[in-house]
Amino acid sequence: MGTNATMQCETMSLLSPPGMSYFDSKKKRKLAKIYQALSSDPIDVATLRCMAIGEGGLLTDEIRCKVWPKLLSINTDDLPPLPGKELREDNKDFQQVLLDVRRSLRRFPPGMPDDQREGLQEDLIDIILHVLKRNPQLHYYQGYHDIVVTILLVVGDRLATALVEKLSTHHLRAFMNPTMDSTKHILNYLMPIIDQMNPEVHDFMQSAEVGTIFALSWLITWFGHVLSDLRHVVRLYDFFLACHPLMPIYFAAVIPQDLPYETLISRAGDLFVQFPPSRLAREAAQQQAERTAASAFKDLELASGQQRRDAVLRQCFRKWPRGEERTKSILAKPRMPRTRTNRFAKLAVMGLAVMGLTVAAAVARSALEWAPKFELQIFP
Structure with missing residues (x-):
């Protein structure tokens, strides 16, 4: 994983409740398997899938930052640049996206400072518009932002942009038809x-x-x-x-x-x-x-x-x-x-x-x- 993406993931993982300060032996074994799969050459994606499916999932957001891209075959060393505010100009979806994002207050961790939450909401708008701009065959639907904000909270804006685009053209594709x-x-x-x-x-x-x-x-x-x-x-x-x-x-x-x-x-x-x-x-x-x-x-x-x-x-x-x-x-x-x-x-x-x-x-x-x-x- 690229250095910038790694640093951002570690920062974003602090948004989630800790809850994982102590690992029992079962969780420790699972962590060892995950890191072994990540360090394999080539990466053992099949094992990572089993770890994500199995009890407890991927355990922490820090691990999700490393594993989620592998599950979607995303090269984190070559992430796209962050989307810019210019995408909002004359965008047919902008007003609806703005309304939905403004209604998303409960999707952010309780106690998050207002300025931090407002910054993430701005990132959320830009990521959605960026994906739609690059993929004109996709159509925005109400509820799409709920998926995007979850990914944003876990991995940060730059990696989220890549993950959301891949999901939108594959897993979520059926929901984004006209x-x-x-x-x-x-x-x-x-x-x-x-x-x-x-x-x-x-x-x-x-x-x-x-x-x-x-x-x-x-x-x-x-x-x-x-x-x-x-x-x-x-x-x-x-x-x-x-x-x-x-x-x-x-x-x-x-x-x-x-x-x-x-x-x-x-x-x-x-x-x-x-x-x-x-x-x-x-x-x-x-x-x-x-x-x-x-x-x-x-x-x-x-x-x-x-x-x-x-x-x-x-x-x-x-x-x-x-x-x-x-x-x-x-x-x-x-x-x-x-x-x-x-x-x-x-x-x-x-x-x-x-x-x-x-x-x-x-x-x-x-x-x-x-x-x-x-x-x-x-x-x-």
Whole structure:
């Protein structure tokens, strides 16, 4: 990693709560594996992916500064220059980006000095406009800034610019089309996953006609807007960066469960292994989302020249205790008969949609406060 990038990462990591002053033996072994993988020639990206997926993720922001670029095949010795303020002139997205960034106060660590936070907000605007300027095929959406600010807080502005551009042209590509069609197609994967995980809940939600709109903000912000604790957000980003671009929809399916946070991540991985996107596409009868996200994913794999992430994911989850048995127990649940419902049941399921966040709040202290622009302003 270049000297400037390294110094900036070490500075930015101070923004996160320490919490890692003491490492037990398990964490020490994990740290040793991460640094060994980073020092390998060539760098052992497959091991880094497993470390990002496994319990606890990458442990510290300092490590994330070193590993996140490797997961996205970014050369930190040749980072682009910082974006300038001139990008704001006559930019069609500037006003909307400005409004969204101004509303992002809660995304910054509590107690951060106002001048520091305001400086980061200015950096946030410039990074977003820079990526959009360099990639005119990309279209800004409300919620994009929630992903960018998380990366900015961890790695600083210069490295964040490179990371965000790579993510925008690969993992987030489906969300940045001119219309929401691709995003809605990806949301259609949610019900088939829930069906495999819990047929009774699936049938109830289907009969209640609740749809999948409740998960929209989770998906397009990578849960960055709805989780209040930055530590939980960056732990999820470790997981998502190391996995297939569709992994957030698997995680969305396991959220309405009162389980420990790491168990939710593990279960999402189990479901991905057992029910890959290709199988879900057939069940959902929606092929477009797979073509959009998977083609971008394939491009990234060709660019990186590293082991396929889905293969690494399968390898990693096979090593997790009782992963296979846990998945089998999920799949062994008998199908329940379909039941009739009324508007009260539908309201109950809509409550479950928010309850998904309430349950997550018990695990990850999340809150739903976001109102994205989606068709006819479905959210109030």
